[in-house]
Amino acid sequence: SLALEKVTKSFGKTDVIKGVDLDVREGEFIVFVGPSGCGKSTLLRIIAGLEDQTSGHVRIGDQVVDAVPPAKRGIAMVFQSYALYPHLNVRGNMGLALKQEGIPKAEIEARIKKAADILALDALLDRRPSELSGGQRQRVAIGRAIVRQPKLFLFDEPLSNLDAALRVNTRIEIAKLHRLLGATLVYVTHDQTEAMTLADRIVVLNGGRIEQVGSPMELYKNPANLFVAGFIGSPK
Numbered sequence: 099s100l101a102l103e104k105v106t107k108s109f110g111k112t113d114v115i116k117g118v119d120l121d122v123r124e125g126e127f128i129v130f131v132g133p134s135g136c137g138k139s140t141l142l143r144i145i146a147g148l149e150d151q152t153s154g155h156v157r158i159g160d161q162v163v164d165a166v167p168p169a170k171r172g173i174a175m176v177f178q179s180y181a182l183y184p185h186l187n188v189r190g191n192m193g194l195a196l197k198q199e200g201i202p203k204a205e206i207e208a209r210i211k212k213a214a215d216i217l218a219l220d221a222l223l224d225r226r227p228s229e230l231s232g233g234q235r236q237r238v239a240i241g242r243a244i245v246r247q248p249k250l251f252l253f254d255e256p257l258s259n260l261d262a263a264l265r266v267n268t269r270i271e272i273a274k275l276h277r278l279l280g281a282t283l284v285y286v287t288h289d290q291t292e293a294m295t296l297a298d299r300i301v302v303l304n305g306g307r308i309e310q311v312g313s314p315m316e317l318y319k320n321p322a323n324l325f326v327a328g329f330i331g332s333p334k
């Protein structure tokens with residue numbers, strides 16, 4: 099589980115996150131939506147420990163992780179720009195972090211094999227990123243996160259660089275993945291279809307505050323205000 103407690107963030111004099119409280123259940127798929135600049139990525143980066151909050155607390159499991167460095171938080175993050183190492187093949191890209199952690203070779207191989215299985219990358223393990231399609235590269239980026247076996251995945255607009263068909267396919271992969279791994283997922287998107295189809299609960303952010311939290315149906319049927327109605331109700 100994950101909890102944000104009265105989290106704020108200011109850059110200089112600008113308040114970007116203005117007091118966010120959120121409880122995420124173990125195994126839940128949470129989707130953040132909201133306009134550009136509302137603080138979605140900043141919140142993910144605070145959860146990951148890549149950015150310090152100005153005040154408030156982040157709890158993962160039953161531990162307050164405010165002072166815990168990113169690598170020790172048991173999180174894997176997938177960014178929109180899923181920079182793979184161009185000189186390493188797929189296997190190398192997926193295994194690198196594990197190697198650096200000192201995990202034995204056989205264990206690394208086993209984890210890569212399992213992730214490749216889930217993401218249909220078995221046939222591509224020896225290829226370099228330049229020899230892959232955009233969707234395949236994105237699956238490698240997800241695979242790189244899976245092999246670390248985190249309890250918590252953070253996805254920041256992972257499909258936004260993909261064309262429509264790949265986006266649908268990868269979205270389905272992510273939904274399957276969530277069911278299969280039973281991990282907790284926090285997922286940022288601009289895409290209403292992604293939010294409605296993937297989320298257990300959607301968090302609607304606006305100007306650094308939460309407007310509403312609820313299941314896709316709840317938000318659709320009972321939006322708390324016009325902002326939420328506009329965001330969830332009107333297809334893009």
Ligand code: ATP
Nearest residue numbers: 109112114132133134135136137138139140141288
């Ligand atoms: P988008 O949908 O465009 O990705 P977002 O909701 O992810 O937007 P954030 O990246 O979290 O938005 O940014 C929130 C606000 O914080 C923005 O106004 C942004 O300009 C500001 N901001 C983010 N990082 C910094 C920084 N390092 N220094 C100063 N301001 C920042």
Ligand code: MG
Nearest residue numbers: 138139140254
């Ligand atoms: Mg962002």
